[in-house]
Amino acid sequence: MTKEPRIVNPCTLRRCTRNGKPRYNPAMKRMLLAGLAAALFLALAGCAAPRPSRVPRAAEPRVPAVLAALDTSAPDMGDQSFSVAEAGPSGVVPHENLEGGIWVLFNKPVVALKTLAKPAASSPLLAISPRVQGIYRWYGSRLLSFEPKGQLVPATEYTFTVSKSLQSLEGDALTGQTKFSFRTEPLELVSVTPSGSDVVPEASGEVIVTFNFPVDLKTILPFIRLQAGGADVPFKAARPVITDRRQLGPYENTDRIVSLKPAKEFPRNTDVKVRILPGAKPRPENYATNVELAAGFQLGALLLKRFQELPLLLDHRCRSALHEVRILQLGARFLDVPIDGLQVLVDPLHLLWHIERLADLHEHLSARDWR
Numbered sequence: 046m047t048k049e050p051r052i053v054n055p056c057t058l059r060r061c062t063r064n065g066k067p068r069y070n071p072a073m074k075r076m077l078l079a080g081l082a083a084a085l086f087l088a089l090a091g092c093a094a095p096r097p098s099r100v101p102r103a104a105e106p107r108v109p110a111v112l113a114a115l116d117t118s119a120p121d122m123g124d125q126s127f128s129v130a131e132a133g134p135s136g137v138v139p140h141e142n143l144e145g146g147i148w149v150l151f152n153k154p155v156v157a158l159k160t161l162a163k164p165a166a167s168s169p170l171l172a173i174s175p176r177v178q179g180i181y182r183w184y185g186s187r188l189l190s191f192e193p194k195g196q197l198v199p200a201t202e203y204t205f206t207v208s209k210s211l212q213s214l215e216g217d218a219l220t221g222q223t224k225f226s227f228r229t230e231p232l233e234l235v236s237v238t239p240s241g242s243d244v245v246p247e248a249s250g251e252v253i254v255t256f257n258f259p260v261d262l263k264t265i266l267p268f269i270r271l272q273a274g275g276a277d278v279p280f281k282a283a284r285p286v287i288t289d290r291r292q293l294g295p296y297e298n299t300d301r302i303v304s305l306k307p308a309k310e311f312p313r314n315t316d317v318k319v320r321i322l323p324g325a326k327p328r329p330e331n332y333a334t335n336v337e338l339a340a341g342f343q344l345g346a347l348l349l350k351r352f353q354e355l356p357l358l359l360d361h362r363c364r365s366a367l368h369e370v371r372i373l374q375l376g377a378r379f380l381d382v383p384i385d386g387l388q389v390l391v392d393p394l395h396l397l398w399h400i401e402r403l404a405d406l407h408e409h410l411s412a413r414d415w416r
Contacts (some may be wrong), residue, residue: 054200084301127153128216129207130187132225140229140258146192147173147205153213154186161186164399171203177328185216200331232327233257234338235301237319240304242343246313249344250307253285254319259300260327268325271305272313272341279308317341 134145149171156162161183168181170188179193197203207223231305238253252271262282271280285304287293296302311317318341324333 059414069237082108108159125152126223127151127215128219129223132205134227136227137228137230137237140197140201143193143197146190147171147180147203148188148190149205149207151187153215154216156183156186156200156211157214158186169414170208170211172208173203175201175203179378184289197229198331199229200232200327202332203228211388221410228287228332230257231332232260232321232325232334234319234321234340237342240340240342244317244342244344246310246353249311249317249342250306251285252280252307252317252319254305256301256303256327258327260303261329264326264329264337265303265321269303269305269320270322271307272318272320273307273311278311281308282306311344316343320346331375 098358110168128151129149131150133148134143164180164182166178166180168189171181171191173191175198177191177193177353179191179198181189181191183189191205204224205225206225207219209219209223211219213219233256234254235255238255239248254269254333262284264283267281271278276303283304283306284299285292287299293299293302305319306307318339321334321338323335324336325338
């Protein structure tokens with residue numbers, strides 16, 4: 046068996062051999078030995094002094110939003126009296142997320158930085174009503190904050206009061222305003238179902254009213270009005286019967302939904318409106334609305350417009366006025382609708398429920414000769 050010749054790179058041969066013998070580079074040898082010595086030194090140093098394990102840092106407390114705009118270092122107030130410089134929040138705030146919490150900023154230092162107390166569940170310096178669970182915390186020497194643990198109650202007015210016995214580090218008595226307040230968002234009407242401008246009577250037998258948060262039936266019912274054409278319609282109110290979880294939409298239960306069932310059918314071609322009168326409260330302990338809330342729908346307005354345009358549509362497609370009249374006559378007979386000449390004597394909506402059937406009938410009759 047013939048041995049395959051070995052392929053040798055001439056360039057490599059010239060660099061690595063001399064007269065067929067390996068060639069060693071003294072400089073390369075010294076660099077290699079120095080590298081091995083350095084690696085050995087680092088390994089021995091690591092064994093002699095092991096690196097301490099990293100201790101996880103504790104989570105820093107959430108800083109109130111006010112710190113982004115206010116400097117908590119004590120300013121030079123001169124001879125001014127000790128008082129509350131700013132306090133918040135104010136106005137209307139969301140109940141689900143009170144960003145920044147409740148805070149009071151004084152114009153002079155109250156506590157020494159080296160004696161700052163740890164966060165506490167209560168404080169004799171700041172009272173909040175209604176009571177809320179949370180943490181009181183000092184940020185610097187002048188800013189006292191309260192961070193609630195959970196959500197606040199909607200449609201509620203909260204009051205926070207600074208103790209009048211509070212003194213500054215210099216011993217000055219507290220002066221000026223010490224009582225502040227804010228509100229969570231008021232009651233709102235989210236939706237009324239059915240909705241739109243072409244609602245059929247069959248879909249209006251139950252009106253579903255949805256609010257932005259839970260409501261107590263006994264508290265809210267005296268302020269609900271159901272109207273058709275501007276006239277009050279008697280109704281029975283209850284929680285809706287849920288047969289499918291999808292009926293609740295994004296909500297967990299029916300505590301924010303009210304079902305209104307009118308005592309009689311709404312007149313056709315009329316506006317139906319649900320009104321929530323001023324003074325409505327979701328629950329007895331909440332504050333009342335100061336504006337009226339309203340939403341509604343319209344029975345058959347769009348369908349009536351289509352009915353009024355139907356003769357023009359038929360005329361466009363038919364060959365004569367007589368053809369149009371006979372189409373309407375046969376359509377009326379097909380739908381058991383009485384007619385008189387060119388005028389269809391019937392509630393237009395009754396015919397409109399069958400527009401598709403009438404269109405199919407028109408397609409069928411158009412192929413015949415009615416002359």
